[in-house]
Amino acid sequence: KKDSQKHWAVFVETMDQSFRSKQRLKSDLRRAIAEGTLSVAYQPIINVRTLRMVGCEALSRWNHPEYGPISPAEFIPMAEEMGLISDLTQNVVEQAIKDCSLWGSRIAVSINLSSHDLQNMDMADIIRSALLRHNVEPEMIEVEVTEGAIITDREATGGVLQSLKAMGLQVAIDDFGTGYSSLSYLKDLPVTKVKIDRSFITDITEEGRSLKLLRGIVQMTHELGLSVTIEGLETREQFALINRWIGAEYVQGFLYGAATTAENIAKNFDIEMVQLPVKPRNGGIAA
Ligand code: C2E
Ligand code: MG
Ligand code: MG
Ligand code: MG
Numbered sequence: 426k427k428d429s430q431k432h433w434a435v436f437v438e439t440m441d442q443s444f445r446s447k448q449r450l451k452s453d454l455r456r457a458i459a460e461g462t463l464s465v466a467y468q469p470i471i472n473v474r475t476l477r478m479v480g481c482e483a484l485s486r487w488n489h490p491e492y493g494p495i496s497p498a499e500f501i502p503m504a505e506e507m508g509l510i511s512d513l514t515q516n517v518v519e520q521a522i523k524d525c526s527l528w529g530s531r532i533a534v535s536i537n538l539s540s541h542d543l544q545n546m547d548m549a550d551i552i553r554s555a556l557l558r559h560n561v562e563p564e565m566i567e568v569e570v571t572e573g574a575i576i577t578d579r580e581a582t583g584g585v586l587q588s589l590k591a592m593g594l595q596v597a598i599d600d601f602g603t604g605y606s607s608l609s610y611l612k613d614l615p616v617t618k619v620k621i622d623r624s625f626i627t628d629i630t631e632e633g634r635s636l637k638l639l640r641g642i643v644q645m646t647h648e649l650g651l652s653v654t655i656e657g658l659e660t661r662e663q664f665a666l667i668n669r670w671i672g673a674e675y676v677q678g679f680l681y682g683a684a685t686t687a688e689n690i691a692k693n694f695d696i697e698m699v700q701l702p703v704k705p706r707n708g709g710i711a712a
Contacts, residue, residue, distance in 0.1 A: 450489075450495070450499075450500075450503065451503060451507060453489060454487070454500055454503055454507070454509070455507065455509060457487060457489075458504065458509050463486065463513065463516065464485075464487075464488070464520075465485060465486065465517055465524070465687075466484050466684035467481040467482065467483055467484070467521075467524070467685060467686075467687060468481055468484060468677060468683060468685070469677070469682045469690065470482060470533075470535070470654060470675050470676075470677045471677065471681045473667065473668060473674060473676055477695075478681075479532070479675065480532055480533030480534060480535060480567070481533075481534060481535070481690055482569070483520070483521040483534055483535060483536050483537070484497065484537070484684045485513065485537075486684070501539065505539055510542065511541060511542060514539065514542050514548075515551055517536055517537075518536060518551060518552055518555050519555055521534045521566075522552075522555040522556060522559050522566065523555075523559050524687040524690075525559070525561050526559035526561050528690065528694070531694060532565075532690060532694060533564075534565065534566055534567070535566075535567040535568070535597065536566065536567070537568075537599065538569065539574060540571075540574035540575075540578075540582075542585075543570060543575070543577075543581065543582040543585050544577070544578055544581045544582065545585070548589070549588040549592060552592070552594070562593070563593030564594075564595070566594050567594060567596070567597055567617075567618065568589055568594060568595070568597070569597045569620065570582075570586070571598070571599045571600050572598060572600070572601070572603070573604040575610055575614060576604075579613075583613070583615075587615050589615075590615040596614075596615055596618070597616070597617065597618040597619065597620050598616055598618070599620050600620065600622040601619045601620055601621045601622055601646075602621060602622050602642060611649060611651075616651060617652070618651055618652045618653070618654065619651050619652075619653055619654070620654040620656050621643070621653060621654070621655050621656060621673075623656045623657020624657075625639045625642065626639060626657055626658065626667070627657065629667075630666075636666060636670055636671075640671050643671050643672055644672075647672065652674045652675070653672075653673040653674055653675065654676065655673045655675070655676050655677070656677050656678060657679075658678030658680045659678050659679045660680060661680065664680060
């Protein structure tokens with residue numbers, strides 16, 4: 426009995442600690458967003474044919490003063506839950522468009538929008554204002570939305586995406602193939618590109634079914650007149666298979682670099698990406 430009491434005490438203590446740290450994380454996140462101390466890192470997107478960087482994806486980074494880097498997979502849902510995501514998005518939009526302008530508008534930038542952003546009727550105006558202030562053409566900017574975010578409120582979402590596309594932005598479906606089983610939205614929504622989730626390439630081999638599945642998805646996407654980015658490209662073997670069997674236009678993944686600083690993106694712009702190092706340093710988290 427004494428022993429089980431001890432276990433219980435340990436359990437309560439752990440619960441309490443994780444609760445405290447979650448609360449702590451939340452209040453720290455609120456402050457970080459308000460003070461604008463989150464940063465944006467950029468992951469290269471490579472043209473498969475030319476092996477040159479054609480664009481990059483803006484990814485939020487939070488370096489907690491005490492806990493170190495916190496994954497966006499953790500703080501993005503937190504920001505959504507706390508009603509802070511539109512502030513976060515606005516900061517990313519501002520930073521990404523400013524950096525795009527500093528790069529001389531040679532490198533396109535993709536910005537992730539959450540489902541809340543897609544119901545925010547001001548979203549198009551927020552982006553338009555940043556484009557005007559930084560003198561960037563709308564064609565340089567792409568928004569990424571997941572399948573899950575679209576189905577939340579298809580009408581509102583359709584409206585926001587429609588105005589973004591009408592402005593001249595590119596619209597990409599992110600993590601394609603993981604969110605929603607009906608593909609019917611592809612014919613109704615103003616989509617220009619599909620980013621195929623990395624789970625489709627993790628285990629591709631010359632003979633396996635994964636390669637056929639990926640090839641089928643890419644063919645269907647092309648039939649609809651959309652271009653394709655394959656996410657999560659990590660090895661030269663995967664690249665060789667994609668290059669040989671899959672007609673995707675773009676790839677993105679650790680093989681060609683994890684998310685990095687705006688300065689590094691500018692430096693690497695003219696490099697043929699096949700020369701770049703194979704492995705990211707610290708699990709894809711930019712310094
Ligand atoms: P995502 O939009 O699908 O972004 C791609 C994620 O895959 C990034 O994770 C990137 O670092 C990771 N990744 C890229 N290449 C590879 C690879 O070769 N192997 C592996 N294993 N992973 C790779 P990250 O930065 O941790 O972001 C996770 C997710 O958080 C993003 O997925 C996106 O959904 C969300 N997110 C990040 N920044 C923002 C933001 O500013 N706004 C919103 N709404 N969501 C964001
Ligand atoms: Mg994305
Ligand atoms: Mg993605
Ligand atoms: Mg993903």
